[in-house]
Amino acid sequence: MHETVTALRTIREQWGELLLAIETPPADVWPPRQLAHTMRAVGDEQLDVVDRAPLVLREHPAPLNVDALDTGIAVERAVFALADTLAAAVQHAEHGDPRRWEFQNPGATGARSAAGSRAHGLHFACVWVEGRVRDEDTEPEQQLDGTLGAPPFAPLPPHLLHEARRTARGAEGRLLRTLGLDRRSTPIPDRPCPHCDGELTLHTAPGESPRVTCSGGEECGAPVPLDEQGRRVWQWADLLVLAFALSNAATVEGAPHTAA
Ligand SMILES: [Zn+2]
Known part of the structure; x- marks a missing residue:
């Protein structure tokens, strides 16, 4: 569980970096990415403003770094698909519960509605998957009428914990390699x-x-x-x-x- 959570957090932390990389020509070896930020410290506010819209819902008329865009889309796909898989297996949360992962709905009007929870972007998906890996919200909950209702989620079975770890580690590795932040x-x-x-x-x-x-x-x-x-x-x-x-x-x- 620990490795999966760490990988998901790394993905969230580096996501702004990847979005910047898409809009920047591929970097030279020197200066390293971390130092380049220090050297242009004034422009760094943009790093704090990570646009939440997922890449799949955006237009990329002319990405300056196609490799970074490919990685971004692949990482999103992998984490979104993982959330779909986990939701299908363990989710009992009712519609309208903000904890619920909404599947894609191609019949819905408008791209955002059709995207379901994907519309909230990768950050949300990573937090949601982390909650499942950590068995959050798996206890019965008190209803308005005082009775106990079913838990919003069941704990993940071992094979899905394994799947979550494999997917999160794979996505993390690709992200770090693309950013030149791997070992x-x-x-x-x-x-x-x-x-x-x-x-x-x-x-x-x-x-x-x-x-x-x-x-x-x-x-x-x-x-x-x-x-x-x-x-x-x-x-x-x-x-x-x-x-x-x-x-x-x-x-x-x-x-x-x-x-x-
Ligand atoms: Zn020397």
Whole structure:
């Protein structure tokens, strides 16, 4: 259950990032996504305003990053379909209960009505699935007339817990890969170390701040510590300084560096 809940929360947290990515040309290795936000901190309000309308109900006349759009639509489809499956198996909530997952209804008037609960977007769907995985609202509830009514939901059987975990982890993995936030080490092209001309490598991992290492070893005079492998390492707090050093180097040379 824990892994499923974590994956669903990661999807919710990174969804605004993905929506931004769709409207942005595919990113270079450098600067890393997290740092790019810091460097243009003024424009970050838009990150807080995650439009709730699902991608499937929007028009995308000219997405700048088709890969990000494909991922977004695939993640939505997977989570919506999972909610359909879980609702079909364990939902007893009456119509009108806001906890109820409404299925698509192609016969309804208007795209939003036809979309059912999908119209509330991915964020809602993730929260709804999390509630089922956590067995929320599975106790009998007191009715207006004082009698006990049936619980809105039954607990998920093991095979559906397994299905929820598989789907949520799969969607999370694809989202993180598309955003370049999965665990990976990537050489930074055309930008050698400003202190020793060594090759710089960007290291990212889910839930961790990115860091950069230099191939120059102890000989490198960069004013940052050595890691356990004897490489100069720029942790998050030092990355902004490195970013400005690299952008200055690029400006002074007037052309990209080539790694020595
Ligand atoms: Zn170096």
